[in-house]
Amino acid sequence: MQxxxxxxxxxxxxxxxxxxxVVVEDGMTTIANNAFSGMPQLKEAYIGxxxxxxxxxxxxxxxxxxxxxxxxxxxxxxxGAFWECGKxxxxxxxxxxxxxxxxGSAFLRSGITELNLPGGVKEIGNDAFMECEQxxxxxxxxxxxxxxxxxxxxxxxxxxxxxxxxxxxxxxxxNFDYGAAWTSVEINTALGIYTFENNTS
Numbered sequence: 001m002q003x004x005x006x007x008x009x010x011x012x013x014x015x016x017x018x019x020x021x022v023v024v025e026d027g028m029t030t031i032a033n034n035a036f037s038g039m040p041q042l043k044e045a046y047i048g049x050x051x052x053x054x055x056x057x058x059x060x061x062x063x064x065x066x067x068x069x070x071x072x073x074x075x076x077x078x079x080g081a082f083w084e085c086g087k088x089x090x091x092x093x094x095x096x097x098x099x100x101x102x103x104g105s106a107f108l109r110s111g112i113t114e115l116n117l118p119g120g121v122k123e124i125g126n127d128a129f130m131e132c133e134q135x136x137x138x139x140x141x142x143x144x145x146x147x148x149x150x151x152x153x154x155x156x157x158x159x160x161x162x163x164x165x166x167x168x169x170x171x172x173x174x175n176f177d178y179g180a181a182w183t184s185v186e187i188n189t190a191l192g193i194y195t196f197e198n199n200t201s
Contacts, residue, residue: 017041024048031058033078040064047071054081056103063087066111072096072120079103079125085110089134093118102128104148109133119143119167124151126172133157146170164188 012019020041024031026048033055036042045059045068056078059065065085070077072094081103082088088110093100097120104125113134117124119141129135131154138158142165149172152158159181164171166188176182 020044022046024051026050029053031055033057034060037061043067045069047074049073052076054078056080057083060084066090068092070094070097070100072098074100076100077102077106080105080108082106082110083108087111089113091115093121097121101125104128105130107132113137115139117141117144122146124148126150127153130154136160138162140165142167144168147175148172150174152176159183161186 016039018041019039020043022036022042022045024047028048028051030053031051035055035058037057037060039062041064042062043064043066045065047069049071050073051071052073053076054074057080059068060080060083062085065088067090068082068088069092074097083105086109089112091112093116095118097118100121101123102121102125105127106125107129108127109131111134112132114137115129115135116139121144123146126148128151130150133156135155136157136159140163144165145167146169151172153174161184162182163186
């Protein structure tokens with residue numbers, strides 16, 4: 001799929017305001033930059049099993065988007081892909097993902113409530129889940145290697161148990177500050193020095 005700088009350049013732009021569901025069928029490998037951004041009625045996005053890359057701002061600013069799946073084939077979610085999707089409460093990451101990079105601001109200010117990242121997620125970019133104020137549960141798995149700065153900053157509702165896996169090689173600053181009220185923290189890496197500034201408990 002060819003990328004454009006504006007969603008108005010795509011073939012479906014003339015009826016983008018009425019689309020409620022997007023199905024990216026098997027056979028596609030890339031969802032282009034801005035492909036479905038700014039669709040005011042889009043509620044569901046189903047991504048096929050051959051897609052490897054979700055482009056920058058591909059679904060950004062879709063205010064009614066509530067569900068999307070990330071297939072096992074995915075290797076990159078580019079910057080801002082689901083940025084400002086305030087009702088995006090359910091994101092399903094296939095447990096068979098092998099090597100996925102989540103780009104900067106990919107889910108910034110989205111409505112995710114529970115996040116279970118499989119071990120195939122290798123890198124979480126800066127601001128990736130910043131200010132996801134509905135996020136209450138976070139599960140990180142062995143295999144994760146990089147969390148860049150501010151990835152989870154401002155996630156005020158986070159609580160419960162936090163596990164930082166031994167596979168973690170890089171942990172940026174301010175990742176869990178300003179909000180999270182963990183009841184227990186299990187740190188299996190030596191990289192957590194500045195991770196828990198200004199938590200509420």
